[in-house]
Amino acid sequence: TSVGANFTAEDIDSLPVARNPQAIAELSGGLTDNGTVAGQITIGGAFAYDNIFLVNGVDVNDRFFGTANNLFIEDAIEETQVLTGGVSAEYGRFSGGVINAITKSGGNQFSGSFRADLTRPEWRDETPIEKERGIERAGDLAKIYSATLGGPIARDLMWFFLAGRQDESSQNITLPISQFNYTNQVEEPRYEVKLTGNITSNHSLQASYLTYERAQSYGRQGNPLEEE
Numbered sequence: 218t219s220v221g222a223n224f225t226a227e228d229i230d231s232l233p234v235a236r237n238p239q240a241i242a243e244l245s246g247g248l249t250d251n252g253t254v255a256g257q258i259t260i261g262g263a264f265a266y267d268n269i270f271l272v273n274g275v276d277v278n279d280r281f282f283g284t285a286n287n288l289f290i291e292d293a294i295e296e297t298q299v300l301t302g303g304v305s306a307e308y309g310r311f312s313g314g315v316i317n318a319i320t321k322s323g324g325n326q327f328s329g330s331f332r333a334d335l336t337r338p339e340w341r342d343e344t345p346i347e348k349e350r351g352i353e354r355a356g357d358l359a360k361i362y363s364a365t366l367g368g369p370i371a372r373d374l375m376w377f378f379l380a381g382r383q384d385e386s387s388q389n390i391t392l393p394i395s396q397f398n399y400t401n402q403v404e405e406p407r408y409e410v411k412l413t414g415n416i417t418s419n420h421s422l423q424a425s426y427l428t429y430e431r432a433q434s435y436g437r438q439g440n441p442l443e444e445e
Contacts, residue, residue, distance in 0.1 A: 220302035221245060221314070226295055226321075236291035238270055239284060242316045247301035257283050260301050260314030267313035273320055273411075273425055285316070288427045290407050292330055292363045293380035295321040320425065322413040323367030323376035334361040338389035338400075347391055352398050359386040375414040382407040402434040 222245040234240050239258055243250055248260040257265035265283035269276060277288045300308075300315040308315050338354035347354070360383075367378040384405040391398045411425040 263313035
């Protein structure tokens with residue numbers, strides 16, 4: 218019997234937690250984020266590189282950092298499945314656990330959403346080190362816009378789902394040892410297209426396309442300046 222947990226979008230929206238697969242997985246038992254690299258999680262004592270991150274059953278692992286690539290849109294995630302023990306051999310290639318994010322599929326009624334996340338570095342209080350050295354946070358207003366739309370193509374037979382996310386962030390960072398302070402500018406659009414069709418009453422066929430591009434002014438921990 219598999220051990221783990223399922224978290225729906227309604228569950229996550231009602232909790233004060235981040236909505237990416239790593240943060241959602243931390244709500245489950247049998248894992249920890251007490252690792253050496255930020256964003257990594259450890260399941261069953263295995264290395265972070267021994268986990269598998271999936272979106273709609275497709276591997277989206279970052280092969281360098283043992284986390285998930287940004288091939289997801291938070292508002293598009295319908296359910297996140299976290300398997301920490303007794304995992305079926307069908308997944309393969311891991312000794313830790315499985316985190317599978319399943320996106321929405323649309324339905325017989327049109328529905329959609331729009332979300333705007335706005336932040337500015339100066340809205341947060343400075344850390345004690347920043348106060349001691351008189352460092353003032355700088356940076357422009359960070360804007361993240363997300364939108365979704367789903368509905369029927371042929372009622373009871375085929376549905377569509379569209380999602381988009383545009384990130385124009387300005388993140389102010391103070392390095393912990395040198396205390397060097399800089400602003401990291403990020404631009405990252407993400408898009409998803411998904412079609413779902415009924416073959417029979419018990420079988421369906423899905424086709425989805427996810428893409429993202431990332432450009433940033435500075436990179437740390439070996440991150441490339443541009444990713445695709």
